[in-house]
Structures are given as structure tokens and as C-alpha cells.
Amino acid sequence: MAPTYARLLPVFEYLFEPFLQYGFMQRALFGSIILSLSCAPVGVFLMLRRMSLTGDAMSHAILPGAALGFLFFGLDIMPMTIGGLIVGLVVALGSGLVSRFTVQKEDASMAAFYLMSLAVGVLLVSWHGSSVDLMHVLFGSVLALNDDALTLIVSVAIVTLATLLIFWRALVAECLDPLFLRSVSGIGSVVHVLFLVLVVLNLVSGFQALGTLLSVGLMMLPAVASRFWSNDVRSLCAIAVAIALGASVGGLLLSYHASMPSGPAIIMLAGAAYLFSAVLGRRGILVSILPGRRHKTA
Template sequence: MTDLLSPFVEFGFMRRALVGCLALAVAAPPLGVFLMLRRTSLTAEVLAHGVTPGIAAGFLIAGMSVPAMSAGGLAAGLLVALGAGALSRVTGGREDASLTALYLIALALGVTLVSLRGGAGDLTHLLFGQVLGVDDPALLLMAGVATVTLPVLALGWRPLALECFDPAFARAERVGGGAWHMAFLVLVVLNVLAAFQAMGTLMAVGLMMLPAVASRHWSRELSGLVQAAVGIAALSAAAGLLASYHLDLPSGPAIVLVAGLLWAVSVLAGPVDGLLARWRRRPHLAG
């Protein structure tokens, strides 16, 4: 118990990291659940890379300023999200193809911009984050994004759920699916930006998608999926930070690795379509 609590009791930077990661764990996984149900899980990864040139532009203008990098990242992320939809409508191509092209260009542009002024350390911070270096502005950004995300999700729960499970009925009922879809994408971009300071652009969606994918093995209901995803994300954040402290590992990758381990446990032992659950049902079905 001492090993579990002492890092957070003794060190302020560990407490900041834990609070920031818990804010991400509450807000981001529900978005990941909706992305998973829509079968657009890679959209979050695309948007995480799409914000890179905006963050890099903010860095060039104001250095390591959280407001400047966040404003630039928000503009770039929305441009990628809206631009992909516009291109697919104009050209008749698939939206995922447009997203892929835009995010590759955005990632390359962002790395190039940082390289113009910054060094290897700045590039590492951009790509991998520094969760143990979370300061007050970054912590306020994480908490603020969580504060915005949860009420908006509560208001849009029904139309977003209908769009996932019965899009034809949602269109017939005119629940405003297009408007809520855009609001949902904005929330994804905001959460990616909030995670950037801790996880970097390469792993910003780690706490969003891995717990969401793992949750499908613990519940068949939407509310249960969200609860399981949030619980797995919170456990991943706390355990990843402890592993980082005790084993001298990079904190962001440690959190993602713990989330990956919990996903593997869910695949193996989860009561819903887990490998062990399938194995137990097989003799019954054979008889």
C-alpha cells in the first residue's frame, strides 16, 4: 500500500499527472465507445495526427505555450475533419481515404515545422508528450475539456446512440444527426488536444480507444460499455503512472501499455465474447 500511495503523496508532479489523466479517463473513453460502435475507430488516430501542424505552428509563434498550441491544434483538427467530409462530397470518394491523405500530410508538415525551430527534445515532446511535466494550464485544459465533454454527451446521448444502432430510424425521426455528428467530431478534437500534453500526438488516443475496445468484452449495453471503458482507463492511468515511477519507464507509453494489457485480459477473460467464455460454451453447444 505504501508503494501504491507514496508517489502521489510525496510528489506534486505525480498528483498533477494523476488528476490530469483521470480527467482524460472520464471524458475520452465514452467518445471511443461511440467511435467503436460506428466502426470508425481510426478516426480518432487520424485527428490526433491532424492537429500536429496547428500545434507546431503555435509552438513556432509562442514556444511551449499551452493556449497557443491548443488554439492552433483545434484549428488544424477541425480543418482536417471538415476538409475530409467536404472533399468526399465534392469528389465522390470515400471519407476515410480523404482523412488518410490529410492526416499524413498534416503529420509530415507538423514534424517539419517543429524541426525548423526546435530540437530533438521539442520533437519528442510533440510526438510522445510529457505527462509528468503537466503544468497548471495543461491541467486546466484537461479538466475544462472533460467539463465540456460530459454535458454535451449527455445532451446528445439519444441521437448519437440512434445514429450508431439504427441510422435509418434516426434519419426518419430527424434527430439532427448531422449537427450532432459535427459536435461529436469537435469533442474528439478537443479531447485529443487535451491528451496531447500528456501522451503526445502519437499516443493521444491511447486512453480513448484501448479502454473502449476492451469494454466490449464486459457489457452488451451502451451504458455498461461506457462505464467499463471509463473504469479501465482510470485503472490504466493510475497503474501506468505507478509503473513509470517504480520501473523508470516513460509515463505516456507506460499508461498505454497498461491499457493494452487490460485489453488483452478482456479479450481472454471478458464475459462477453471473451476466449474463455467461448471455450466454456463450446461443450454445451456440442452436447
């Protein structure tokens, strides 16, 4: 019994000691778990709507608002959050109006709006801040989450999960067959706007932890990885959450033991999960190459 305990002790220390010993690791773990529960299902709906790159565009679009909040109030979460939320909604609604009333498609108008927003945001931070400030805004720091940031993350998660629960059928219908939803109900446009608000809220909540450039990674990588394992929306959300949770915990441990930046470590593991799923998933490359295995998993 003693030798077995002696062999397991290093594993226990590697996996649990950082979270038991340090308060900042506990806050980072809690924040990452809540973000995973909230962002991953939103990413699944973005993927089903064929709007995966919209999440990336919106993560860049919130930068000017966050930068304005930073310029006037410093690294205070509420002004940066409110600024990012306002600008993100303006970009989302502005690109939607352009695509609705002109010949330009929504993806092109979104690209134009987010590129302008990204340029303005970087210029604002660069003119009135240091390179360290710019790196913090762009990449965040999950190990520096404070009580205000955790409160915001939890609040957005509650709103997101409650909205998904209440409007689940409408969101699924709007993703899979928006014309049908508009033909049988008048809430199609309302659901579309509501969903864009959820996207912006989750990107803003992830901003403090992962920054504007990485927050979309925790939203989209688990979602697109889940597509290789299932075709059911509920299963996709569950698998995406599981991948996000694994990447978050593994990324924090990797950043602690290997002295790596925590945000990139989390996104790197989420990317590794995507590559693994793309090759070995039930709907991945290997199944397509091997006819016998395709028949077995069908």
C-alpha cells in the same frame, strides 16, 4: 496486529507514497483521472460508429497546428491548443466534404488528410526545433502538467460530459442507425459534426499529457476492451472509464518505480487490459472456444 501492519506498510508505500510525497505526481494523477473520464466515453462512440481508426487519424492531424503554436510561442499550452483545435477541425470537416461531394469514401479522404498533416507537422517541428522538442510534441509528458494544462483538461471534460448527457439519445441513434435518425429528425448532420468536435477537443486536451501519438491510446484502447464485457452503451462507457482509470494510475506507479516514460506506461497497461479482455472477457476468445462456458455466460 503489528505484524499485519508491517506487511501492509510496503504495499501502502508502493501505492500511495508517490502521490502523497510529490506534487508533480498529484498533478499527473489528477490530469489522468479527468482525461479517463472524458476520453473513454468518446472512444466508445467512435468504436460503435466503426470509426476507431479515425481517432488515430485525428490525433495525427492536430500536429501541424500544435507545431505552429510551438514555433511562434514555444511550449505554451494555449497557442498549441488553439492551433491543434483549428487544424483538427479543418481536417475533419475537409475530409467530410470530400467524401460527401466526391466518389471517395470518408476513410480514404481522412487517411489522405491526416497523412499530409502529419508530414507537415513533423517537418515544422524538425526544421525549427530540436529532437527533444519533437519528442515532447509527439509523446507529451504527463509528469510535467502545469495549472494551465489541468485547466484545459478539466474544461474539455466538463464540455464533453455535458454534451454526452444532453445529446445522449441522439448520439446513440446516430451511432447505431444514422439513417433512422436522419429520417425522423433533421439533426443527424449536426450531431455528427458535434461528435467530431468532441473528438478533436479530447485529443487536444490529451495532447499535453500524452502527446499526439499516444493521446488516442487512452481514448480507444479502454473502449475496444470494454466491448468484450458488455453490449449495453452505458455499461460500455462505465467499463471503458474503469479501464482507463486503472491504466492511468497503474501507469503512473509503474513509471515512478521502474523509471519508465509515463505516457507509454499508461498506454501499455491499457493495451494489456485489451489483451486480457480479448482472451478472458465475457465475449472474448475463451468463451468462443469453450462451448460450455459460452452457454454459461450467454
